[in-house]
Amino acid sequence: xxxxxxxxxxxxxxxxxxxxxxxxxxxxxxxxxxxxxxxxxxxxxxxxxxxxxxxxxxxxxxxxxxxxxxxxxxxxxxxxxxxxxxxxxxxxxxxxxxxxxxxxxxxxxxxxxxxxxxxxxxxxxxxxxxxxxxxxxxxxxxxxxxxxxxxxxxxxxxxxxxxxxxxxxxxxxxxxxxxxxxxxxxxxxxxxxxxxxxxxxxxxxxxxxxxxxxxxxxxxxxxxxxxxxxxxxxxxxxxxxxxxxxxxxxxxxxxxxxxxxxxxxxxxxxxxxxxxxxxxxxxxxxxxxxxxxxxxxxxxxxxxxxxxxxxxxxxxxxxxxxxxxxxxxxxxxxxxxxxxxxxxxxxxxxxxxxxxxx
Numbered sequence: 171x172x173x174x175x176x177x178x179x180x181x182x183x184x185x186x187x188x189x190x191x192x193x194x195x196x197x198x199x200x201x202x203x204x205x206x207x208x209x210x211x212x213x214x215x216x217x218x219x220x221x222x223x224x225x226x227x228x229x230x231x232x233x234x235x236x237x238x239x240x241x242x243x244x245x246x247x248x249x250x251x252x253x254x255x256x257x258x259x260x261x262x263x264x265x266x267x268x269x270x271x272x273x274x275x276x277x278x279x280x281x282x283x284x285x286x287x288x289x290x291x292x293x294x295x296x297x298x299x300x301x302x303x304x305x306x307x308x309x310x311x312x313x314x315x316x317x318x319x320x321x322x323x324x325x326x327x328x329x330x331x332x333x334x335x336x337x338x339x340x341x342x343x344x345x346x347x348x349x350x351x352x353x354x355x356x357x358x359x360x361x362x363x364x365x366x367x368x369x370x371x372x373x374x375x376x377x378x379x380x381x382x383x384x385x386x387x388x389x390x391x392x393x394x395x396x397x398x399x400x401x402x403x404x405x406x407x408x409x410x411x412x413x414x415x416x417x418x419x420x421x422x423x424x425x426x427x428x429x430x431x432x433x434x435x436x437x438x439x440x441x442x443x444x445x446x447x448x449x450x451x452x453x454x455x456x457x458x459x460x461x462x463x464x465x466x467x468x469x470x471x472x473x474x475x476x477x478x479x480x481x482x483x484x485x486x487x488x489x490x491x492x493x494x495x496x497x498x499x500x501x502x503x504x505x506x507x508x509x510x511x512x513x514x515x516x517x518x519x520x521x522x523x524x525x526x527x528x
Contacts, residue, residue, distance in 0.1 A: 171207055171208070171209040172207070172208050172209070172300060172303045172304070173205065173206070173207050174205070174206045174207075174208070174296055174299045174300045174303065175203045175204070175205050175206075176203060176204045176205075176206070176292045176293075176295045176296040176299065176339050176340075177199035177200055177201065177202065177203055177204075177292065177338065177339055177342055177524035178199070178200050178202045178203070178204070178275075178276045178287030178288050178289065178292050178338075178339065179197050179198065179199055179200060179287060179288040179291070179292070179334070179335045179338035179339060180197070180198050180200055180287065180389075180391065180487050180488070180494065180496060180521075181195065181196075181197050181334070181487050181488045182195075182196040182197060182198055182344075182432075182448075182485075182487070182496065183195060183196045183425075183428060183429050183432055183447065183448060183451040183485070184196060184347075184425055184426075184428075184429045184451065185425075185455065185486075185487075185488060185489065185490070186404070186407060186421075186425070186455070186458065186489075187421065187422050187425035187426065187429075188332040188334055188347065188348070188349050189330075189331070189332050189349065189404070190349075190422060191348075191349060191350065191351040191352070191374065191375040192348060192375045193348065193349075193422055193425065193426050194346060194347065194348045194377070194426060194429045194430065194433075195332065195334050195346075195347050195348075195349075195429060196344065196345065196346055196347070196381070196429060196432055196433070196436075197334045197335065197337065197338045197344075197345050197347055198338065198343070198344045198345070198389065198523050199338040199339065199341070199342040199343055199345075199523065199524040199525075200287060200391075200521045200522065200523060200524050201521065201522045201523070201524040202275045202276050202285075202287055202521060203274075203275050203276075203292075203524075204272060204273070204274050204275075204276065204289070204292040204293055204295075204296045204339075205272070205273050205274075205275075205296070206270060206271070206272050206296040206297065206299070206300040207270070207271045207300075208268050208269065208270045208271075208300040208301065208303065208304065209268065209269050210266055210267070210268055210269075210304065211267050211268055211269040212267060213227060213267055213269075214227065214228050214229060214267040214268060214269075215227055215228075215268075215269045215270070216228055216237070216244075216247065216270050216271075216272075217269070217270065217271040217272070218243075218244075218271075218272055219271070219273065220273060220274060221241075221243055223239065223241065223243075223244075226238060226239050226244070228248075228251070230255060230265075233252075233256070234252065235248045235249075235251045235252045235255070245327050246290050246293055246294055246323070246324070246327045246328075247272075247293065247294075247297055249323045249326050249327045250293075250294045250297040250298060250319075250320070250323040250324075250327075251297060251301070252323075253298075253319055253322050253323040253326070253365065254297070254298055254301045254302065254319055254323075255301075256365050257319060257365045257366060257369070258305060260364060260365060260366040261308075261309055261366065263305055263308050263309065266304070268301070268304060270297070270300060270301075272293060272296060272297070274289060274292075274293075276288070276289045276292060277289065284493070285393055285493060285494055285519065286487070286488050286489075286492075286493030286494055287494075288335035288338065288339065290324070290327075290328070290335075291320070291324055291333070291335035291336045291338075291339050292335075292339040294320045294323050294324045294327075294336065294339075295316065295317075295320045295336060295339040295340050296339075297323075298316050298319045298320045298323070299316055302315070302316065302319075313340055313341055314369075315369055316340050317333075317336060317337060317340040317341070317378070318368070318369040318373070319365070319369060320333075320336045320339075320340060321333040321336050321350070321355075322355070322359070322365065322368070322369075324336055325352065325355060325356075326359070330352070330404070331352075332347075332349040333349060333350070334347045334349065337378050341378060341380065342524055342525055343380055343381070343523065343524070343525045344380065344381040344382070344383050344436070344523060345378055345379065345380060345381065346377070346378075346379040346380075346381055346429075346433050346436075347377065347378055347379075348375055348376065348377035349375065349376065350373040350374060350375055350376040351373075351374045351375050354373075354374050355368075355373070381433065381436045381437075382436065382437075383436065383523065384436070384439035384440075384441060384444075385439075386439075386441060386500055386501075387441060387444070387498060387500075388498070388499050388500055388501055388503075388504055389496060389497070389498065389521075389522070389523060390478070390482075390496065390497040390498075390499050390504060390507055390508070390518065391487075391494050391495075391496055391497075391518070391519045391521045392474045392478075392494060392495050392496075392497070392511045392516040392517065392518055392519065393493070393494050393516070393517040393518075393519055394468060394470035394471055394474060394492055394493065394494070394495065394516060394517075395470060395515065395516075395517065396468065396470070396492035396493075404489065406462045406463060407458070407462050409462075410458075410461055410462050417461055420457075421454055421457060421458045421461075424450070424451075424453075424454035424457075425451060425454050425455075427450070428447045428448075428450040428451035428454060429447070429451065431443060431446070431447040431450070432444055432447035432448065432451070435447060441498070441500075444483075444498055445482055445483035445498050446483070448483040448484075448485050448498055449479075449483050449485070451485060452475065452484075452485040452486070455467075455485075455486065455490065459490070465490075465491055466486055466489070466490030466491060467486055467490055468490075468491060468492055470492075470515065470516065471486050471490065471492075471495050473514045473515075473516065474495035474497075474511060474514070474516045475495055477507065477510045477511055477514060477516070478495070478496075478497035478499070478507065480507075480510075481497065481499045481500075481503040481504075481506060481507040482497055482498045482499035482500065482503065482507075483497065483498050484496065484497040484498075485497075494519070495516075
């Protein structure tokens with residue numbers, strides 16, 4: 171049996187703008203994991219015990235993955251298995267049945283509360299990584315290959331997104347990320363249908379650069395008690411892009427400048443620069459929110475950030491509208507920050523950057 175652990179993620183800076191090709195973000199992998207256990211077996215079985223799906227039989231039929239149980243929660247896994255299977259077939263590798271069990275630490279184990287740590291992306295990466303592990307004797311497996319196969323599967327299922335969360339779950343650590351051109355990927359898949367040449371070529375605009383965090387940097391994470399609906403928030407931005415390209419263009423420029431400044435802060439180990447750029451990105455997102463009525467910052471996120479700013483700098487993480495907020499602070503201030511968050515009804519999460527995992 172092989173066991174693969176894949177981390178979740180948190181967005182640090184560059185949200186929304188990263189959906190545009192060429193605009194950067196910073197994302198970090200966190201030490202909450204999806205675990206995949208895979209072994210060769212007589213019959214292909216998928217087990218998701220936390221979803222009440224302990225033994226789902228599946229088979230390949232006419233190039234499609236068929237699950238014996240219909241459940242929309244299986245869509246990401248179904249498409250991922252199909253993508254990896256197609257890739258292996260294109261490489262003339264004979265595939266064998268496997269038993270795959272997936273468990274998650276990304277949501278709260280007791281209540282099932284979602285923290286917004288990128289579970290769908292982490293599951294896709296875990297499925298790709300675990301299946302490829304069975305065929306390491308027949309093909310070289312790299313992080314680039316895992317990312318591209320996972321990105322194809324994730325995009326085919328969701329139809330949108332930057333895949334920054336896929337990158338974080340694949341590479342780990344802190345990443346300076348620029349998304350590929352989604353329309354290019356869609357067109358290439360449509361015109362070709364073959365996956366192998368696609369994973370072997372350069373993807374337009376894609377950049378994945380590891381960053382080294384300063385030793386004194388402490389990333390604090392607080393949960394607001396509500397989940398965000400990312401898709402609905404993104405939809406509110408679409409009319410602004412169409413009707414007022416000047417305002418949207420200003421947002422993109424401010425987001426890019428804030429992220430670029432933060433990258434310099436990382437590279438120079440300049441905490442003040444990193445905190446200032448975190449606040450600058452927050453202001454850009456607030457302006458976007460005001461123009462769209464998207465409510466990126468809820469009342470709880472506003473409280474979280476106001477407290478964080480007393481001990482460093484704070485910001486929403488990801489789409490906003492709920493889920494988690496973050497703070498850049500220092501070790502000597504962390505306990506007081508957590509205490510004030512608790513007093514304000516914010517739940518401090520015991521989450522750290524995940525720099526190493528298997």
